[in-house]
Amino acid sequence: MAKVVLDAGHGGSDPGAVYEGRQEKDDNLALALAVGEILENNGVDVEYTRTTDVYHTPFEKAQMGNRTDADYFVSIHRNALPTPNTGTGVETLVYNDEGIKADMARAINANLAELGFANRGVIERPNLVVLRRTRMPALLVEAGFIDNEADNAKFDSQFDEIARAIADGILETLNTQAAAEAAVQPAADPVTELEINPALENTEEENSESPQYQAGESQMQMRRGPYISQDPLYRVQVGAFENQQLAERLSYRLQMSGYPAFVLYQSPYYKVQVGAYRYLDNAVLMERRLRMDGYETFLVSQ
Template structure:
């Protein structure tokens, strides 16, 4: 069964996103998203889109669309903006937290875009973004240059095909990793990873006192505190949301 991914062209319809000299983010993102999707399809991925035309969807609707489709990965493509024109340029990717396969994918995408000519501004955790915190699968938001940077716009327009290929290559490089395809048989919600076992045991006892089915998994010099196991992703995602509401950082692992 092929790996599935949902691509999201940021903004759309009545929401133009960032605007600079008449240029609208929603137009750049749609064009780029469709180009990336075509490359991924040609490499055997099952590609779905939140939109293929100029329509509006709320971030929540986009996240729910991905969840209902049951895709393996979610990538949202945007253009960045800065309060002052032509001051900042470069690419940046955003993830819910700096761990797991989503971080690896974000870093791979940034590296590929840097090779095209963009400044690499790195990967940042943004747990408050709905398309990152309400999606049940690994999710990455890519900021493909600043729309109010003449430098980035020239790079975007003159190297468009290379940029689409760079994003696709970053995704494909990640999926070639042996850990990129989750084992569907069992899932866990990880709430901490420590080198010091005392910290892991402290968190374990805290969870057990709240009647969570928690355990510690040791490996590679780390003590990982996990809740579960779950036979399907939906149950794991429900537990993850419960733990998030309780104030714990979470990631679903298999």
């Protein structure tokens, strides 16, 4: 079952945008709960970062999402500009305009536009914490401007339709993805995955910066194949997914941050792991670094 984290933006001591006493955090929560109800009625497993008026930092919100191992993280907000009544319409923010999250963002925007909102498009915001620090495809929906009278009137009079439009955008993308996956052959041989993985190239760089990682050694071990070797090897696991694409995505992100990450298939999971270390201490050092970067990790051996 697909799992989606819904994040009602802001909360508690952080009202978000405020316009004539109307607080963004309240609109966000009401809409997130309404979207979640529709998703649940359609067989989606839904988790929320909040269901009440409480404050969490964006980093905590991302961490909460990561702990669920959900397939998607959807943050619900309303927009505002420094001068009220100058902005109108909907937009959806993503880390970068690529892949399934961008497809989902477009589907949501298109559905909301059908209700009469101006479609401001999909916008890249790589520095937003809930988009940057979440491990799964993440998007942030700006459901109209809270500082625009017309957008607010539409938000209030068509609230159910707006929730439906966002939920449908999510469901359409989930269904398309499920259909695509059903058509794909599963499960590459794990040793092949290791051999072809470009992460092996990164180990050199790790090695020169941090000799204590002994990444050169791990590189040799990995090429020999950890399943054949009798030596215990320690690796840092950052995630496990039934969905190969999600695993590849996380692995790619780790590689882009300089980590020697790779995907290992152990039925039924695609496991995203970093490094292969003969010495536990080196694996612990790597784990500490990953945790400082906001990843949830645990150590695996052999």
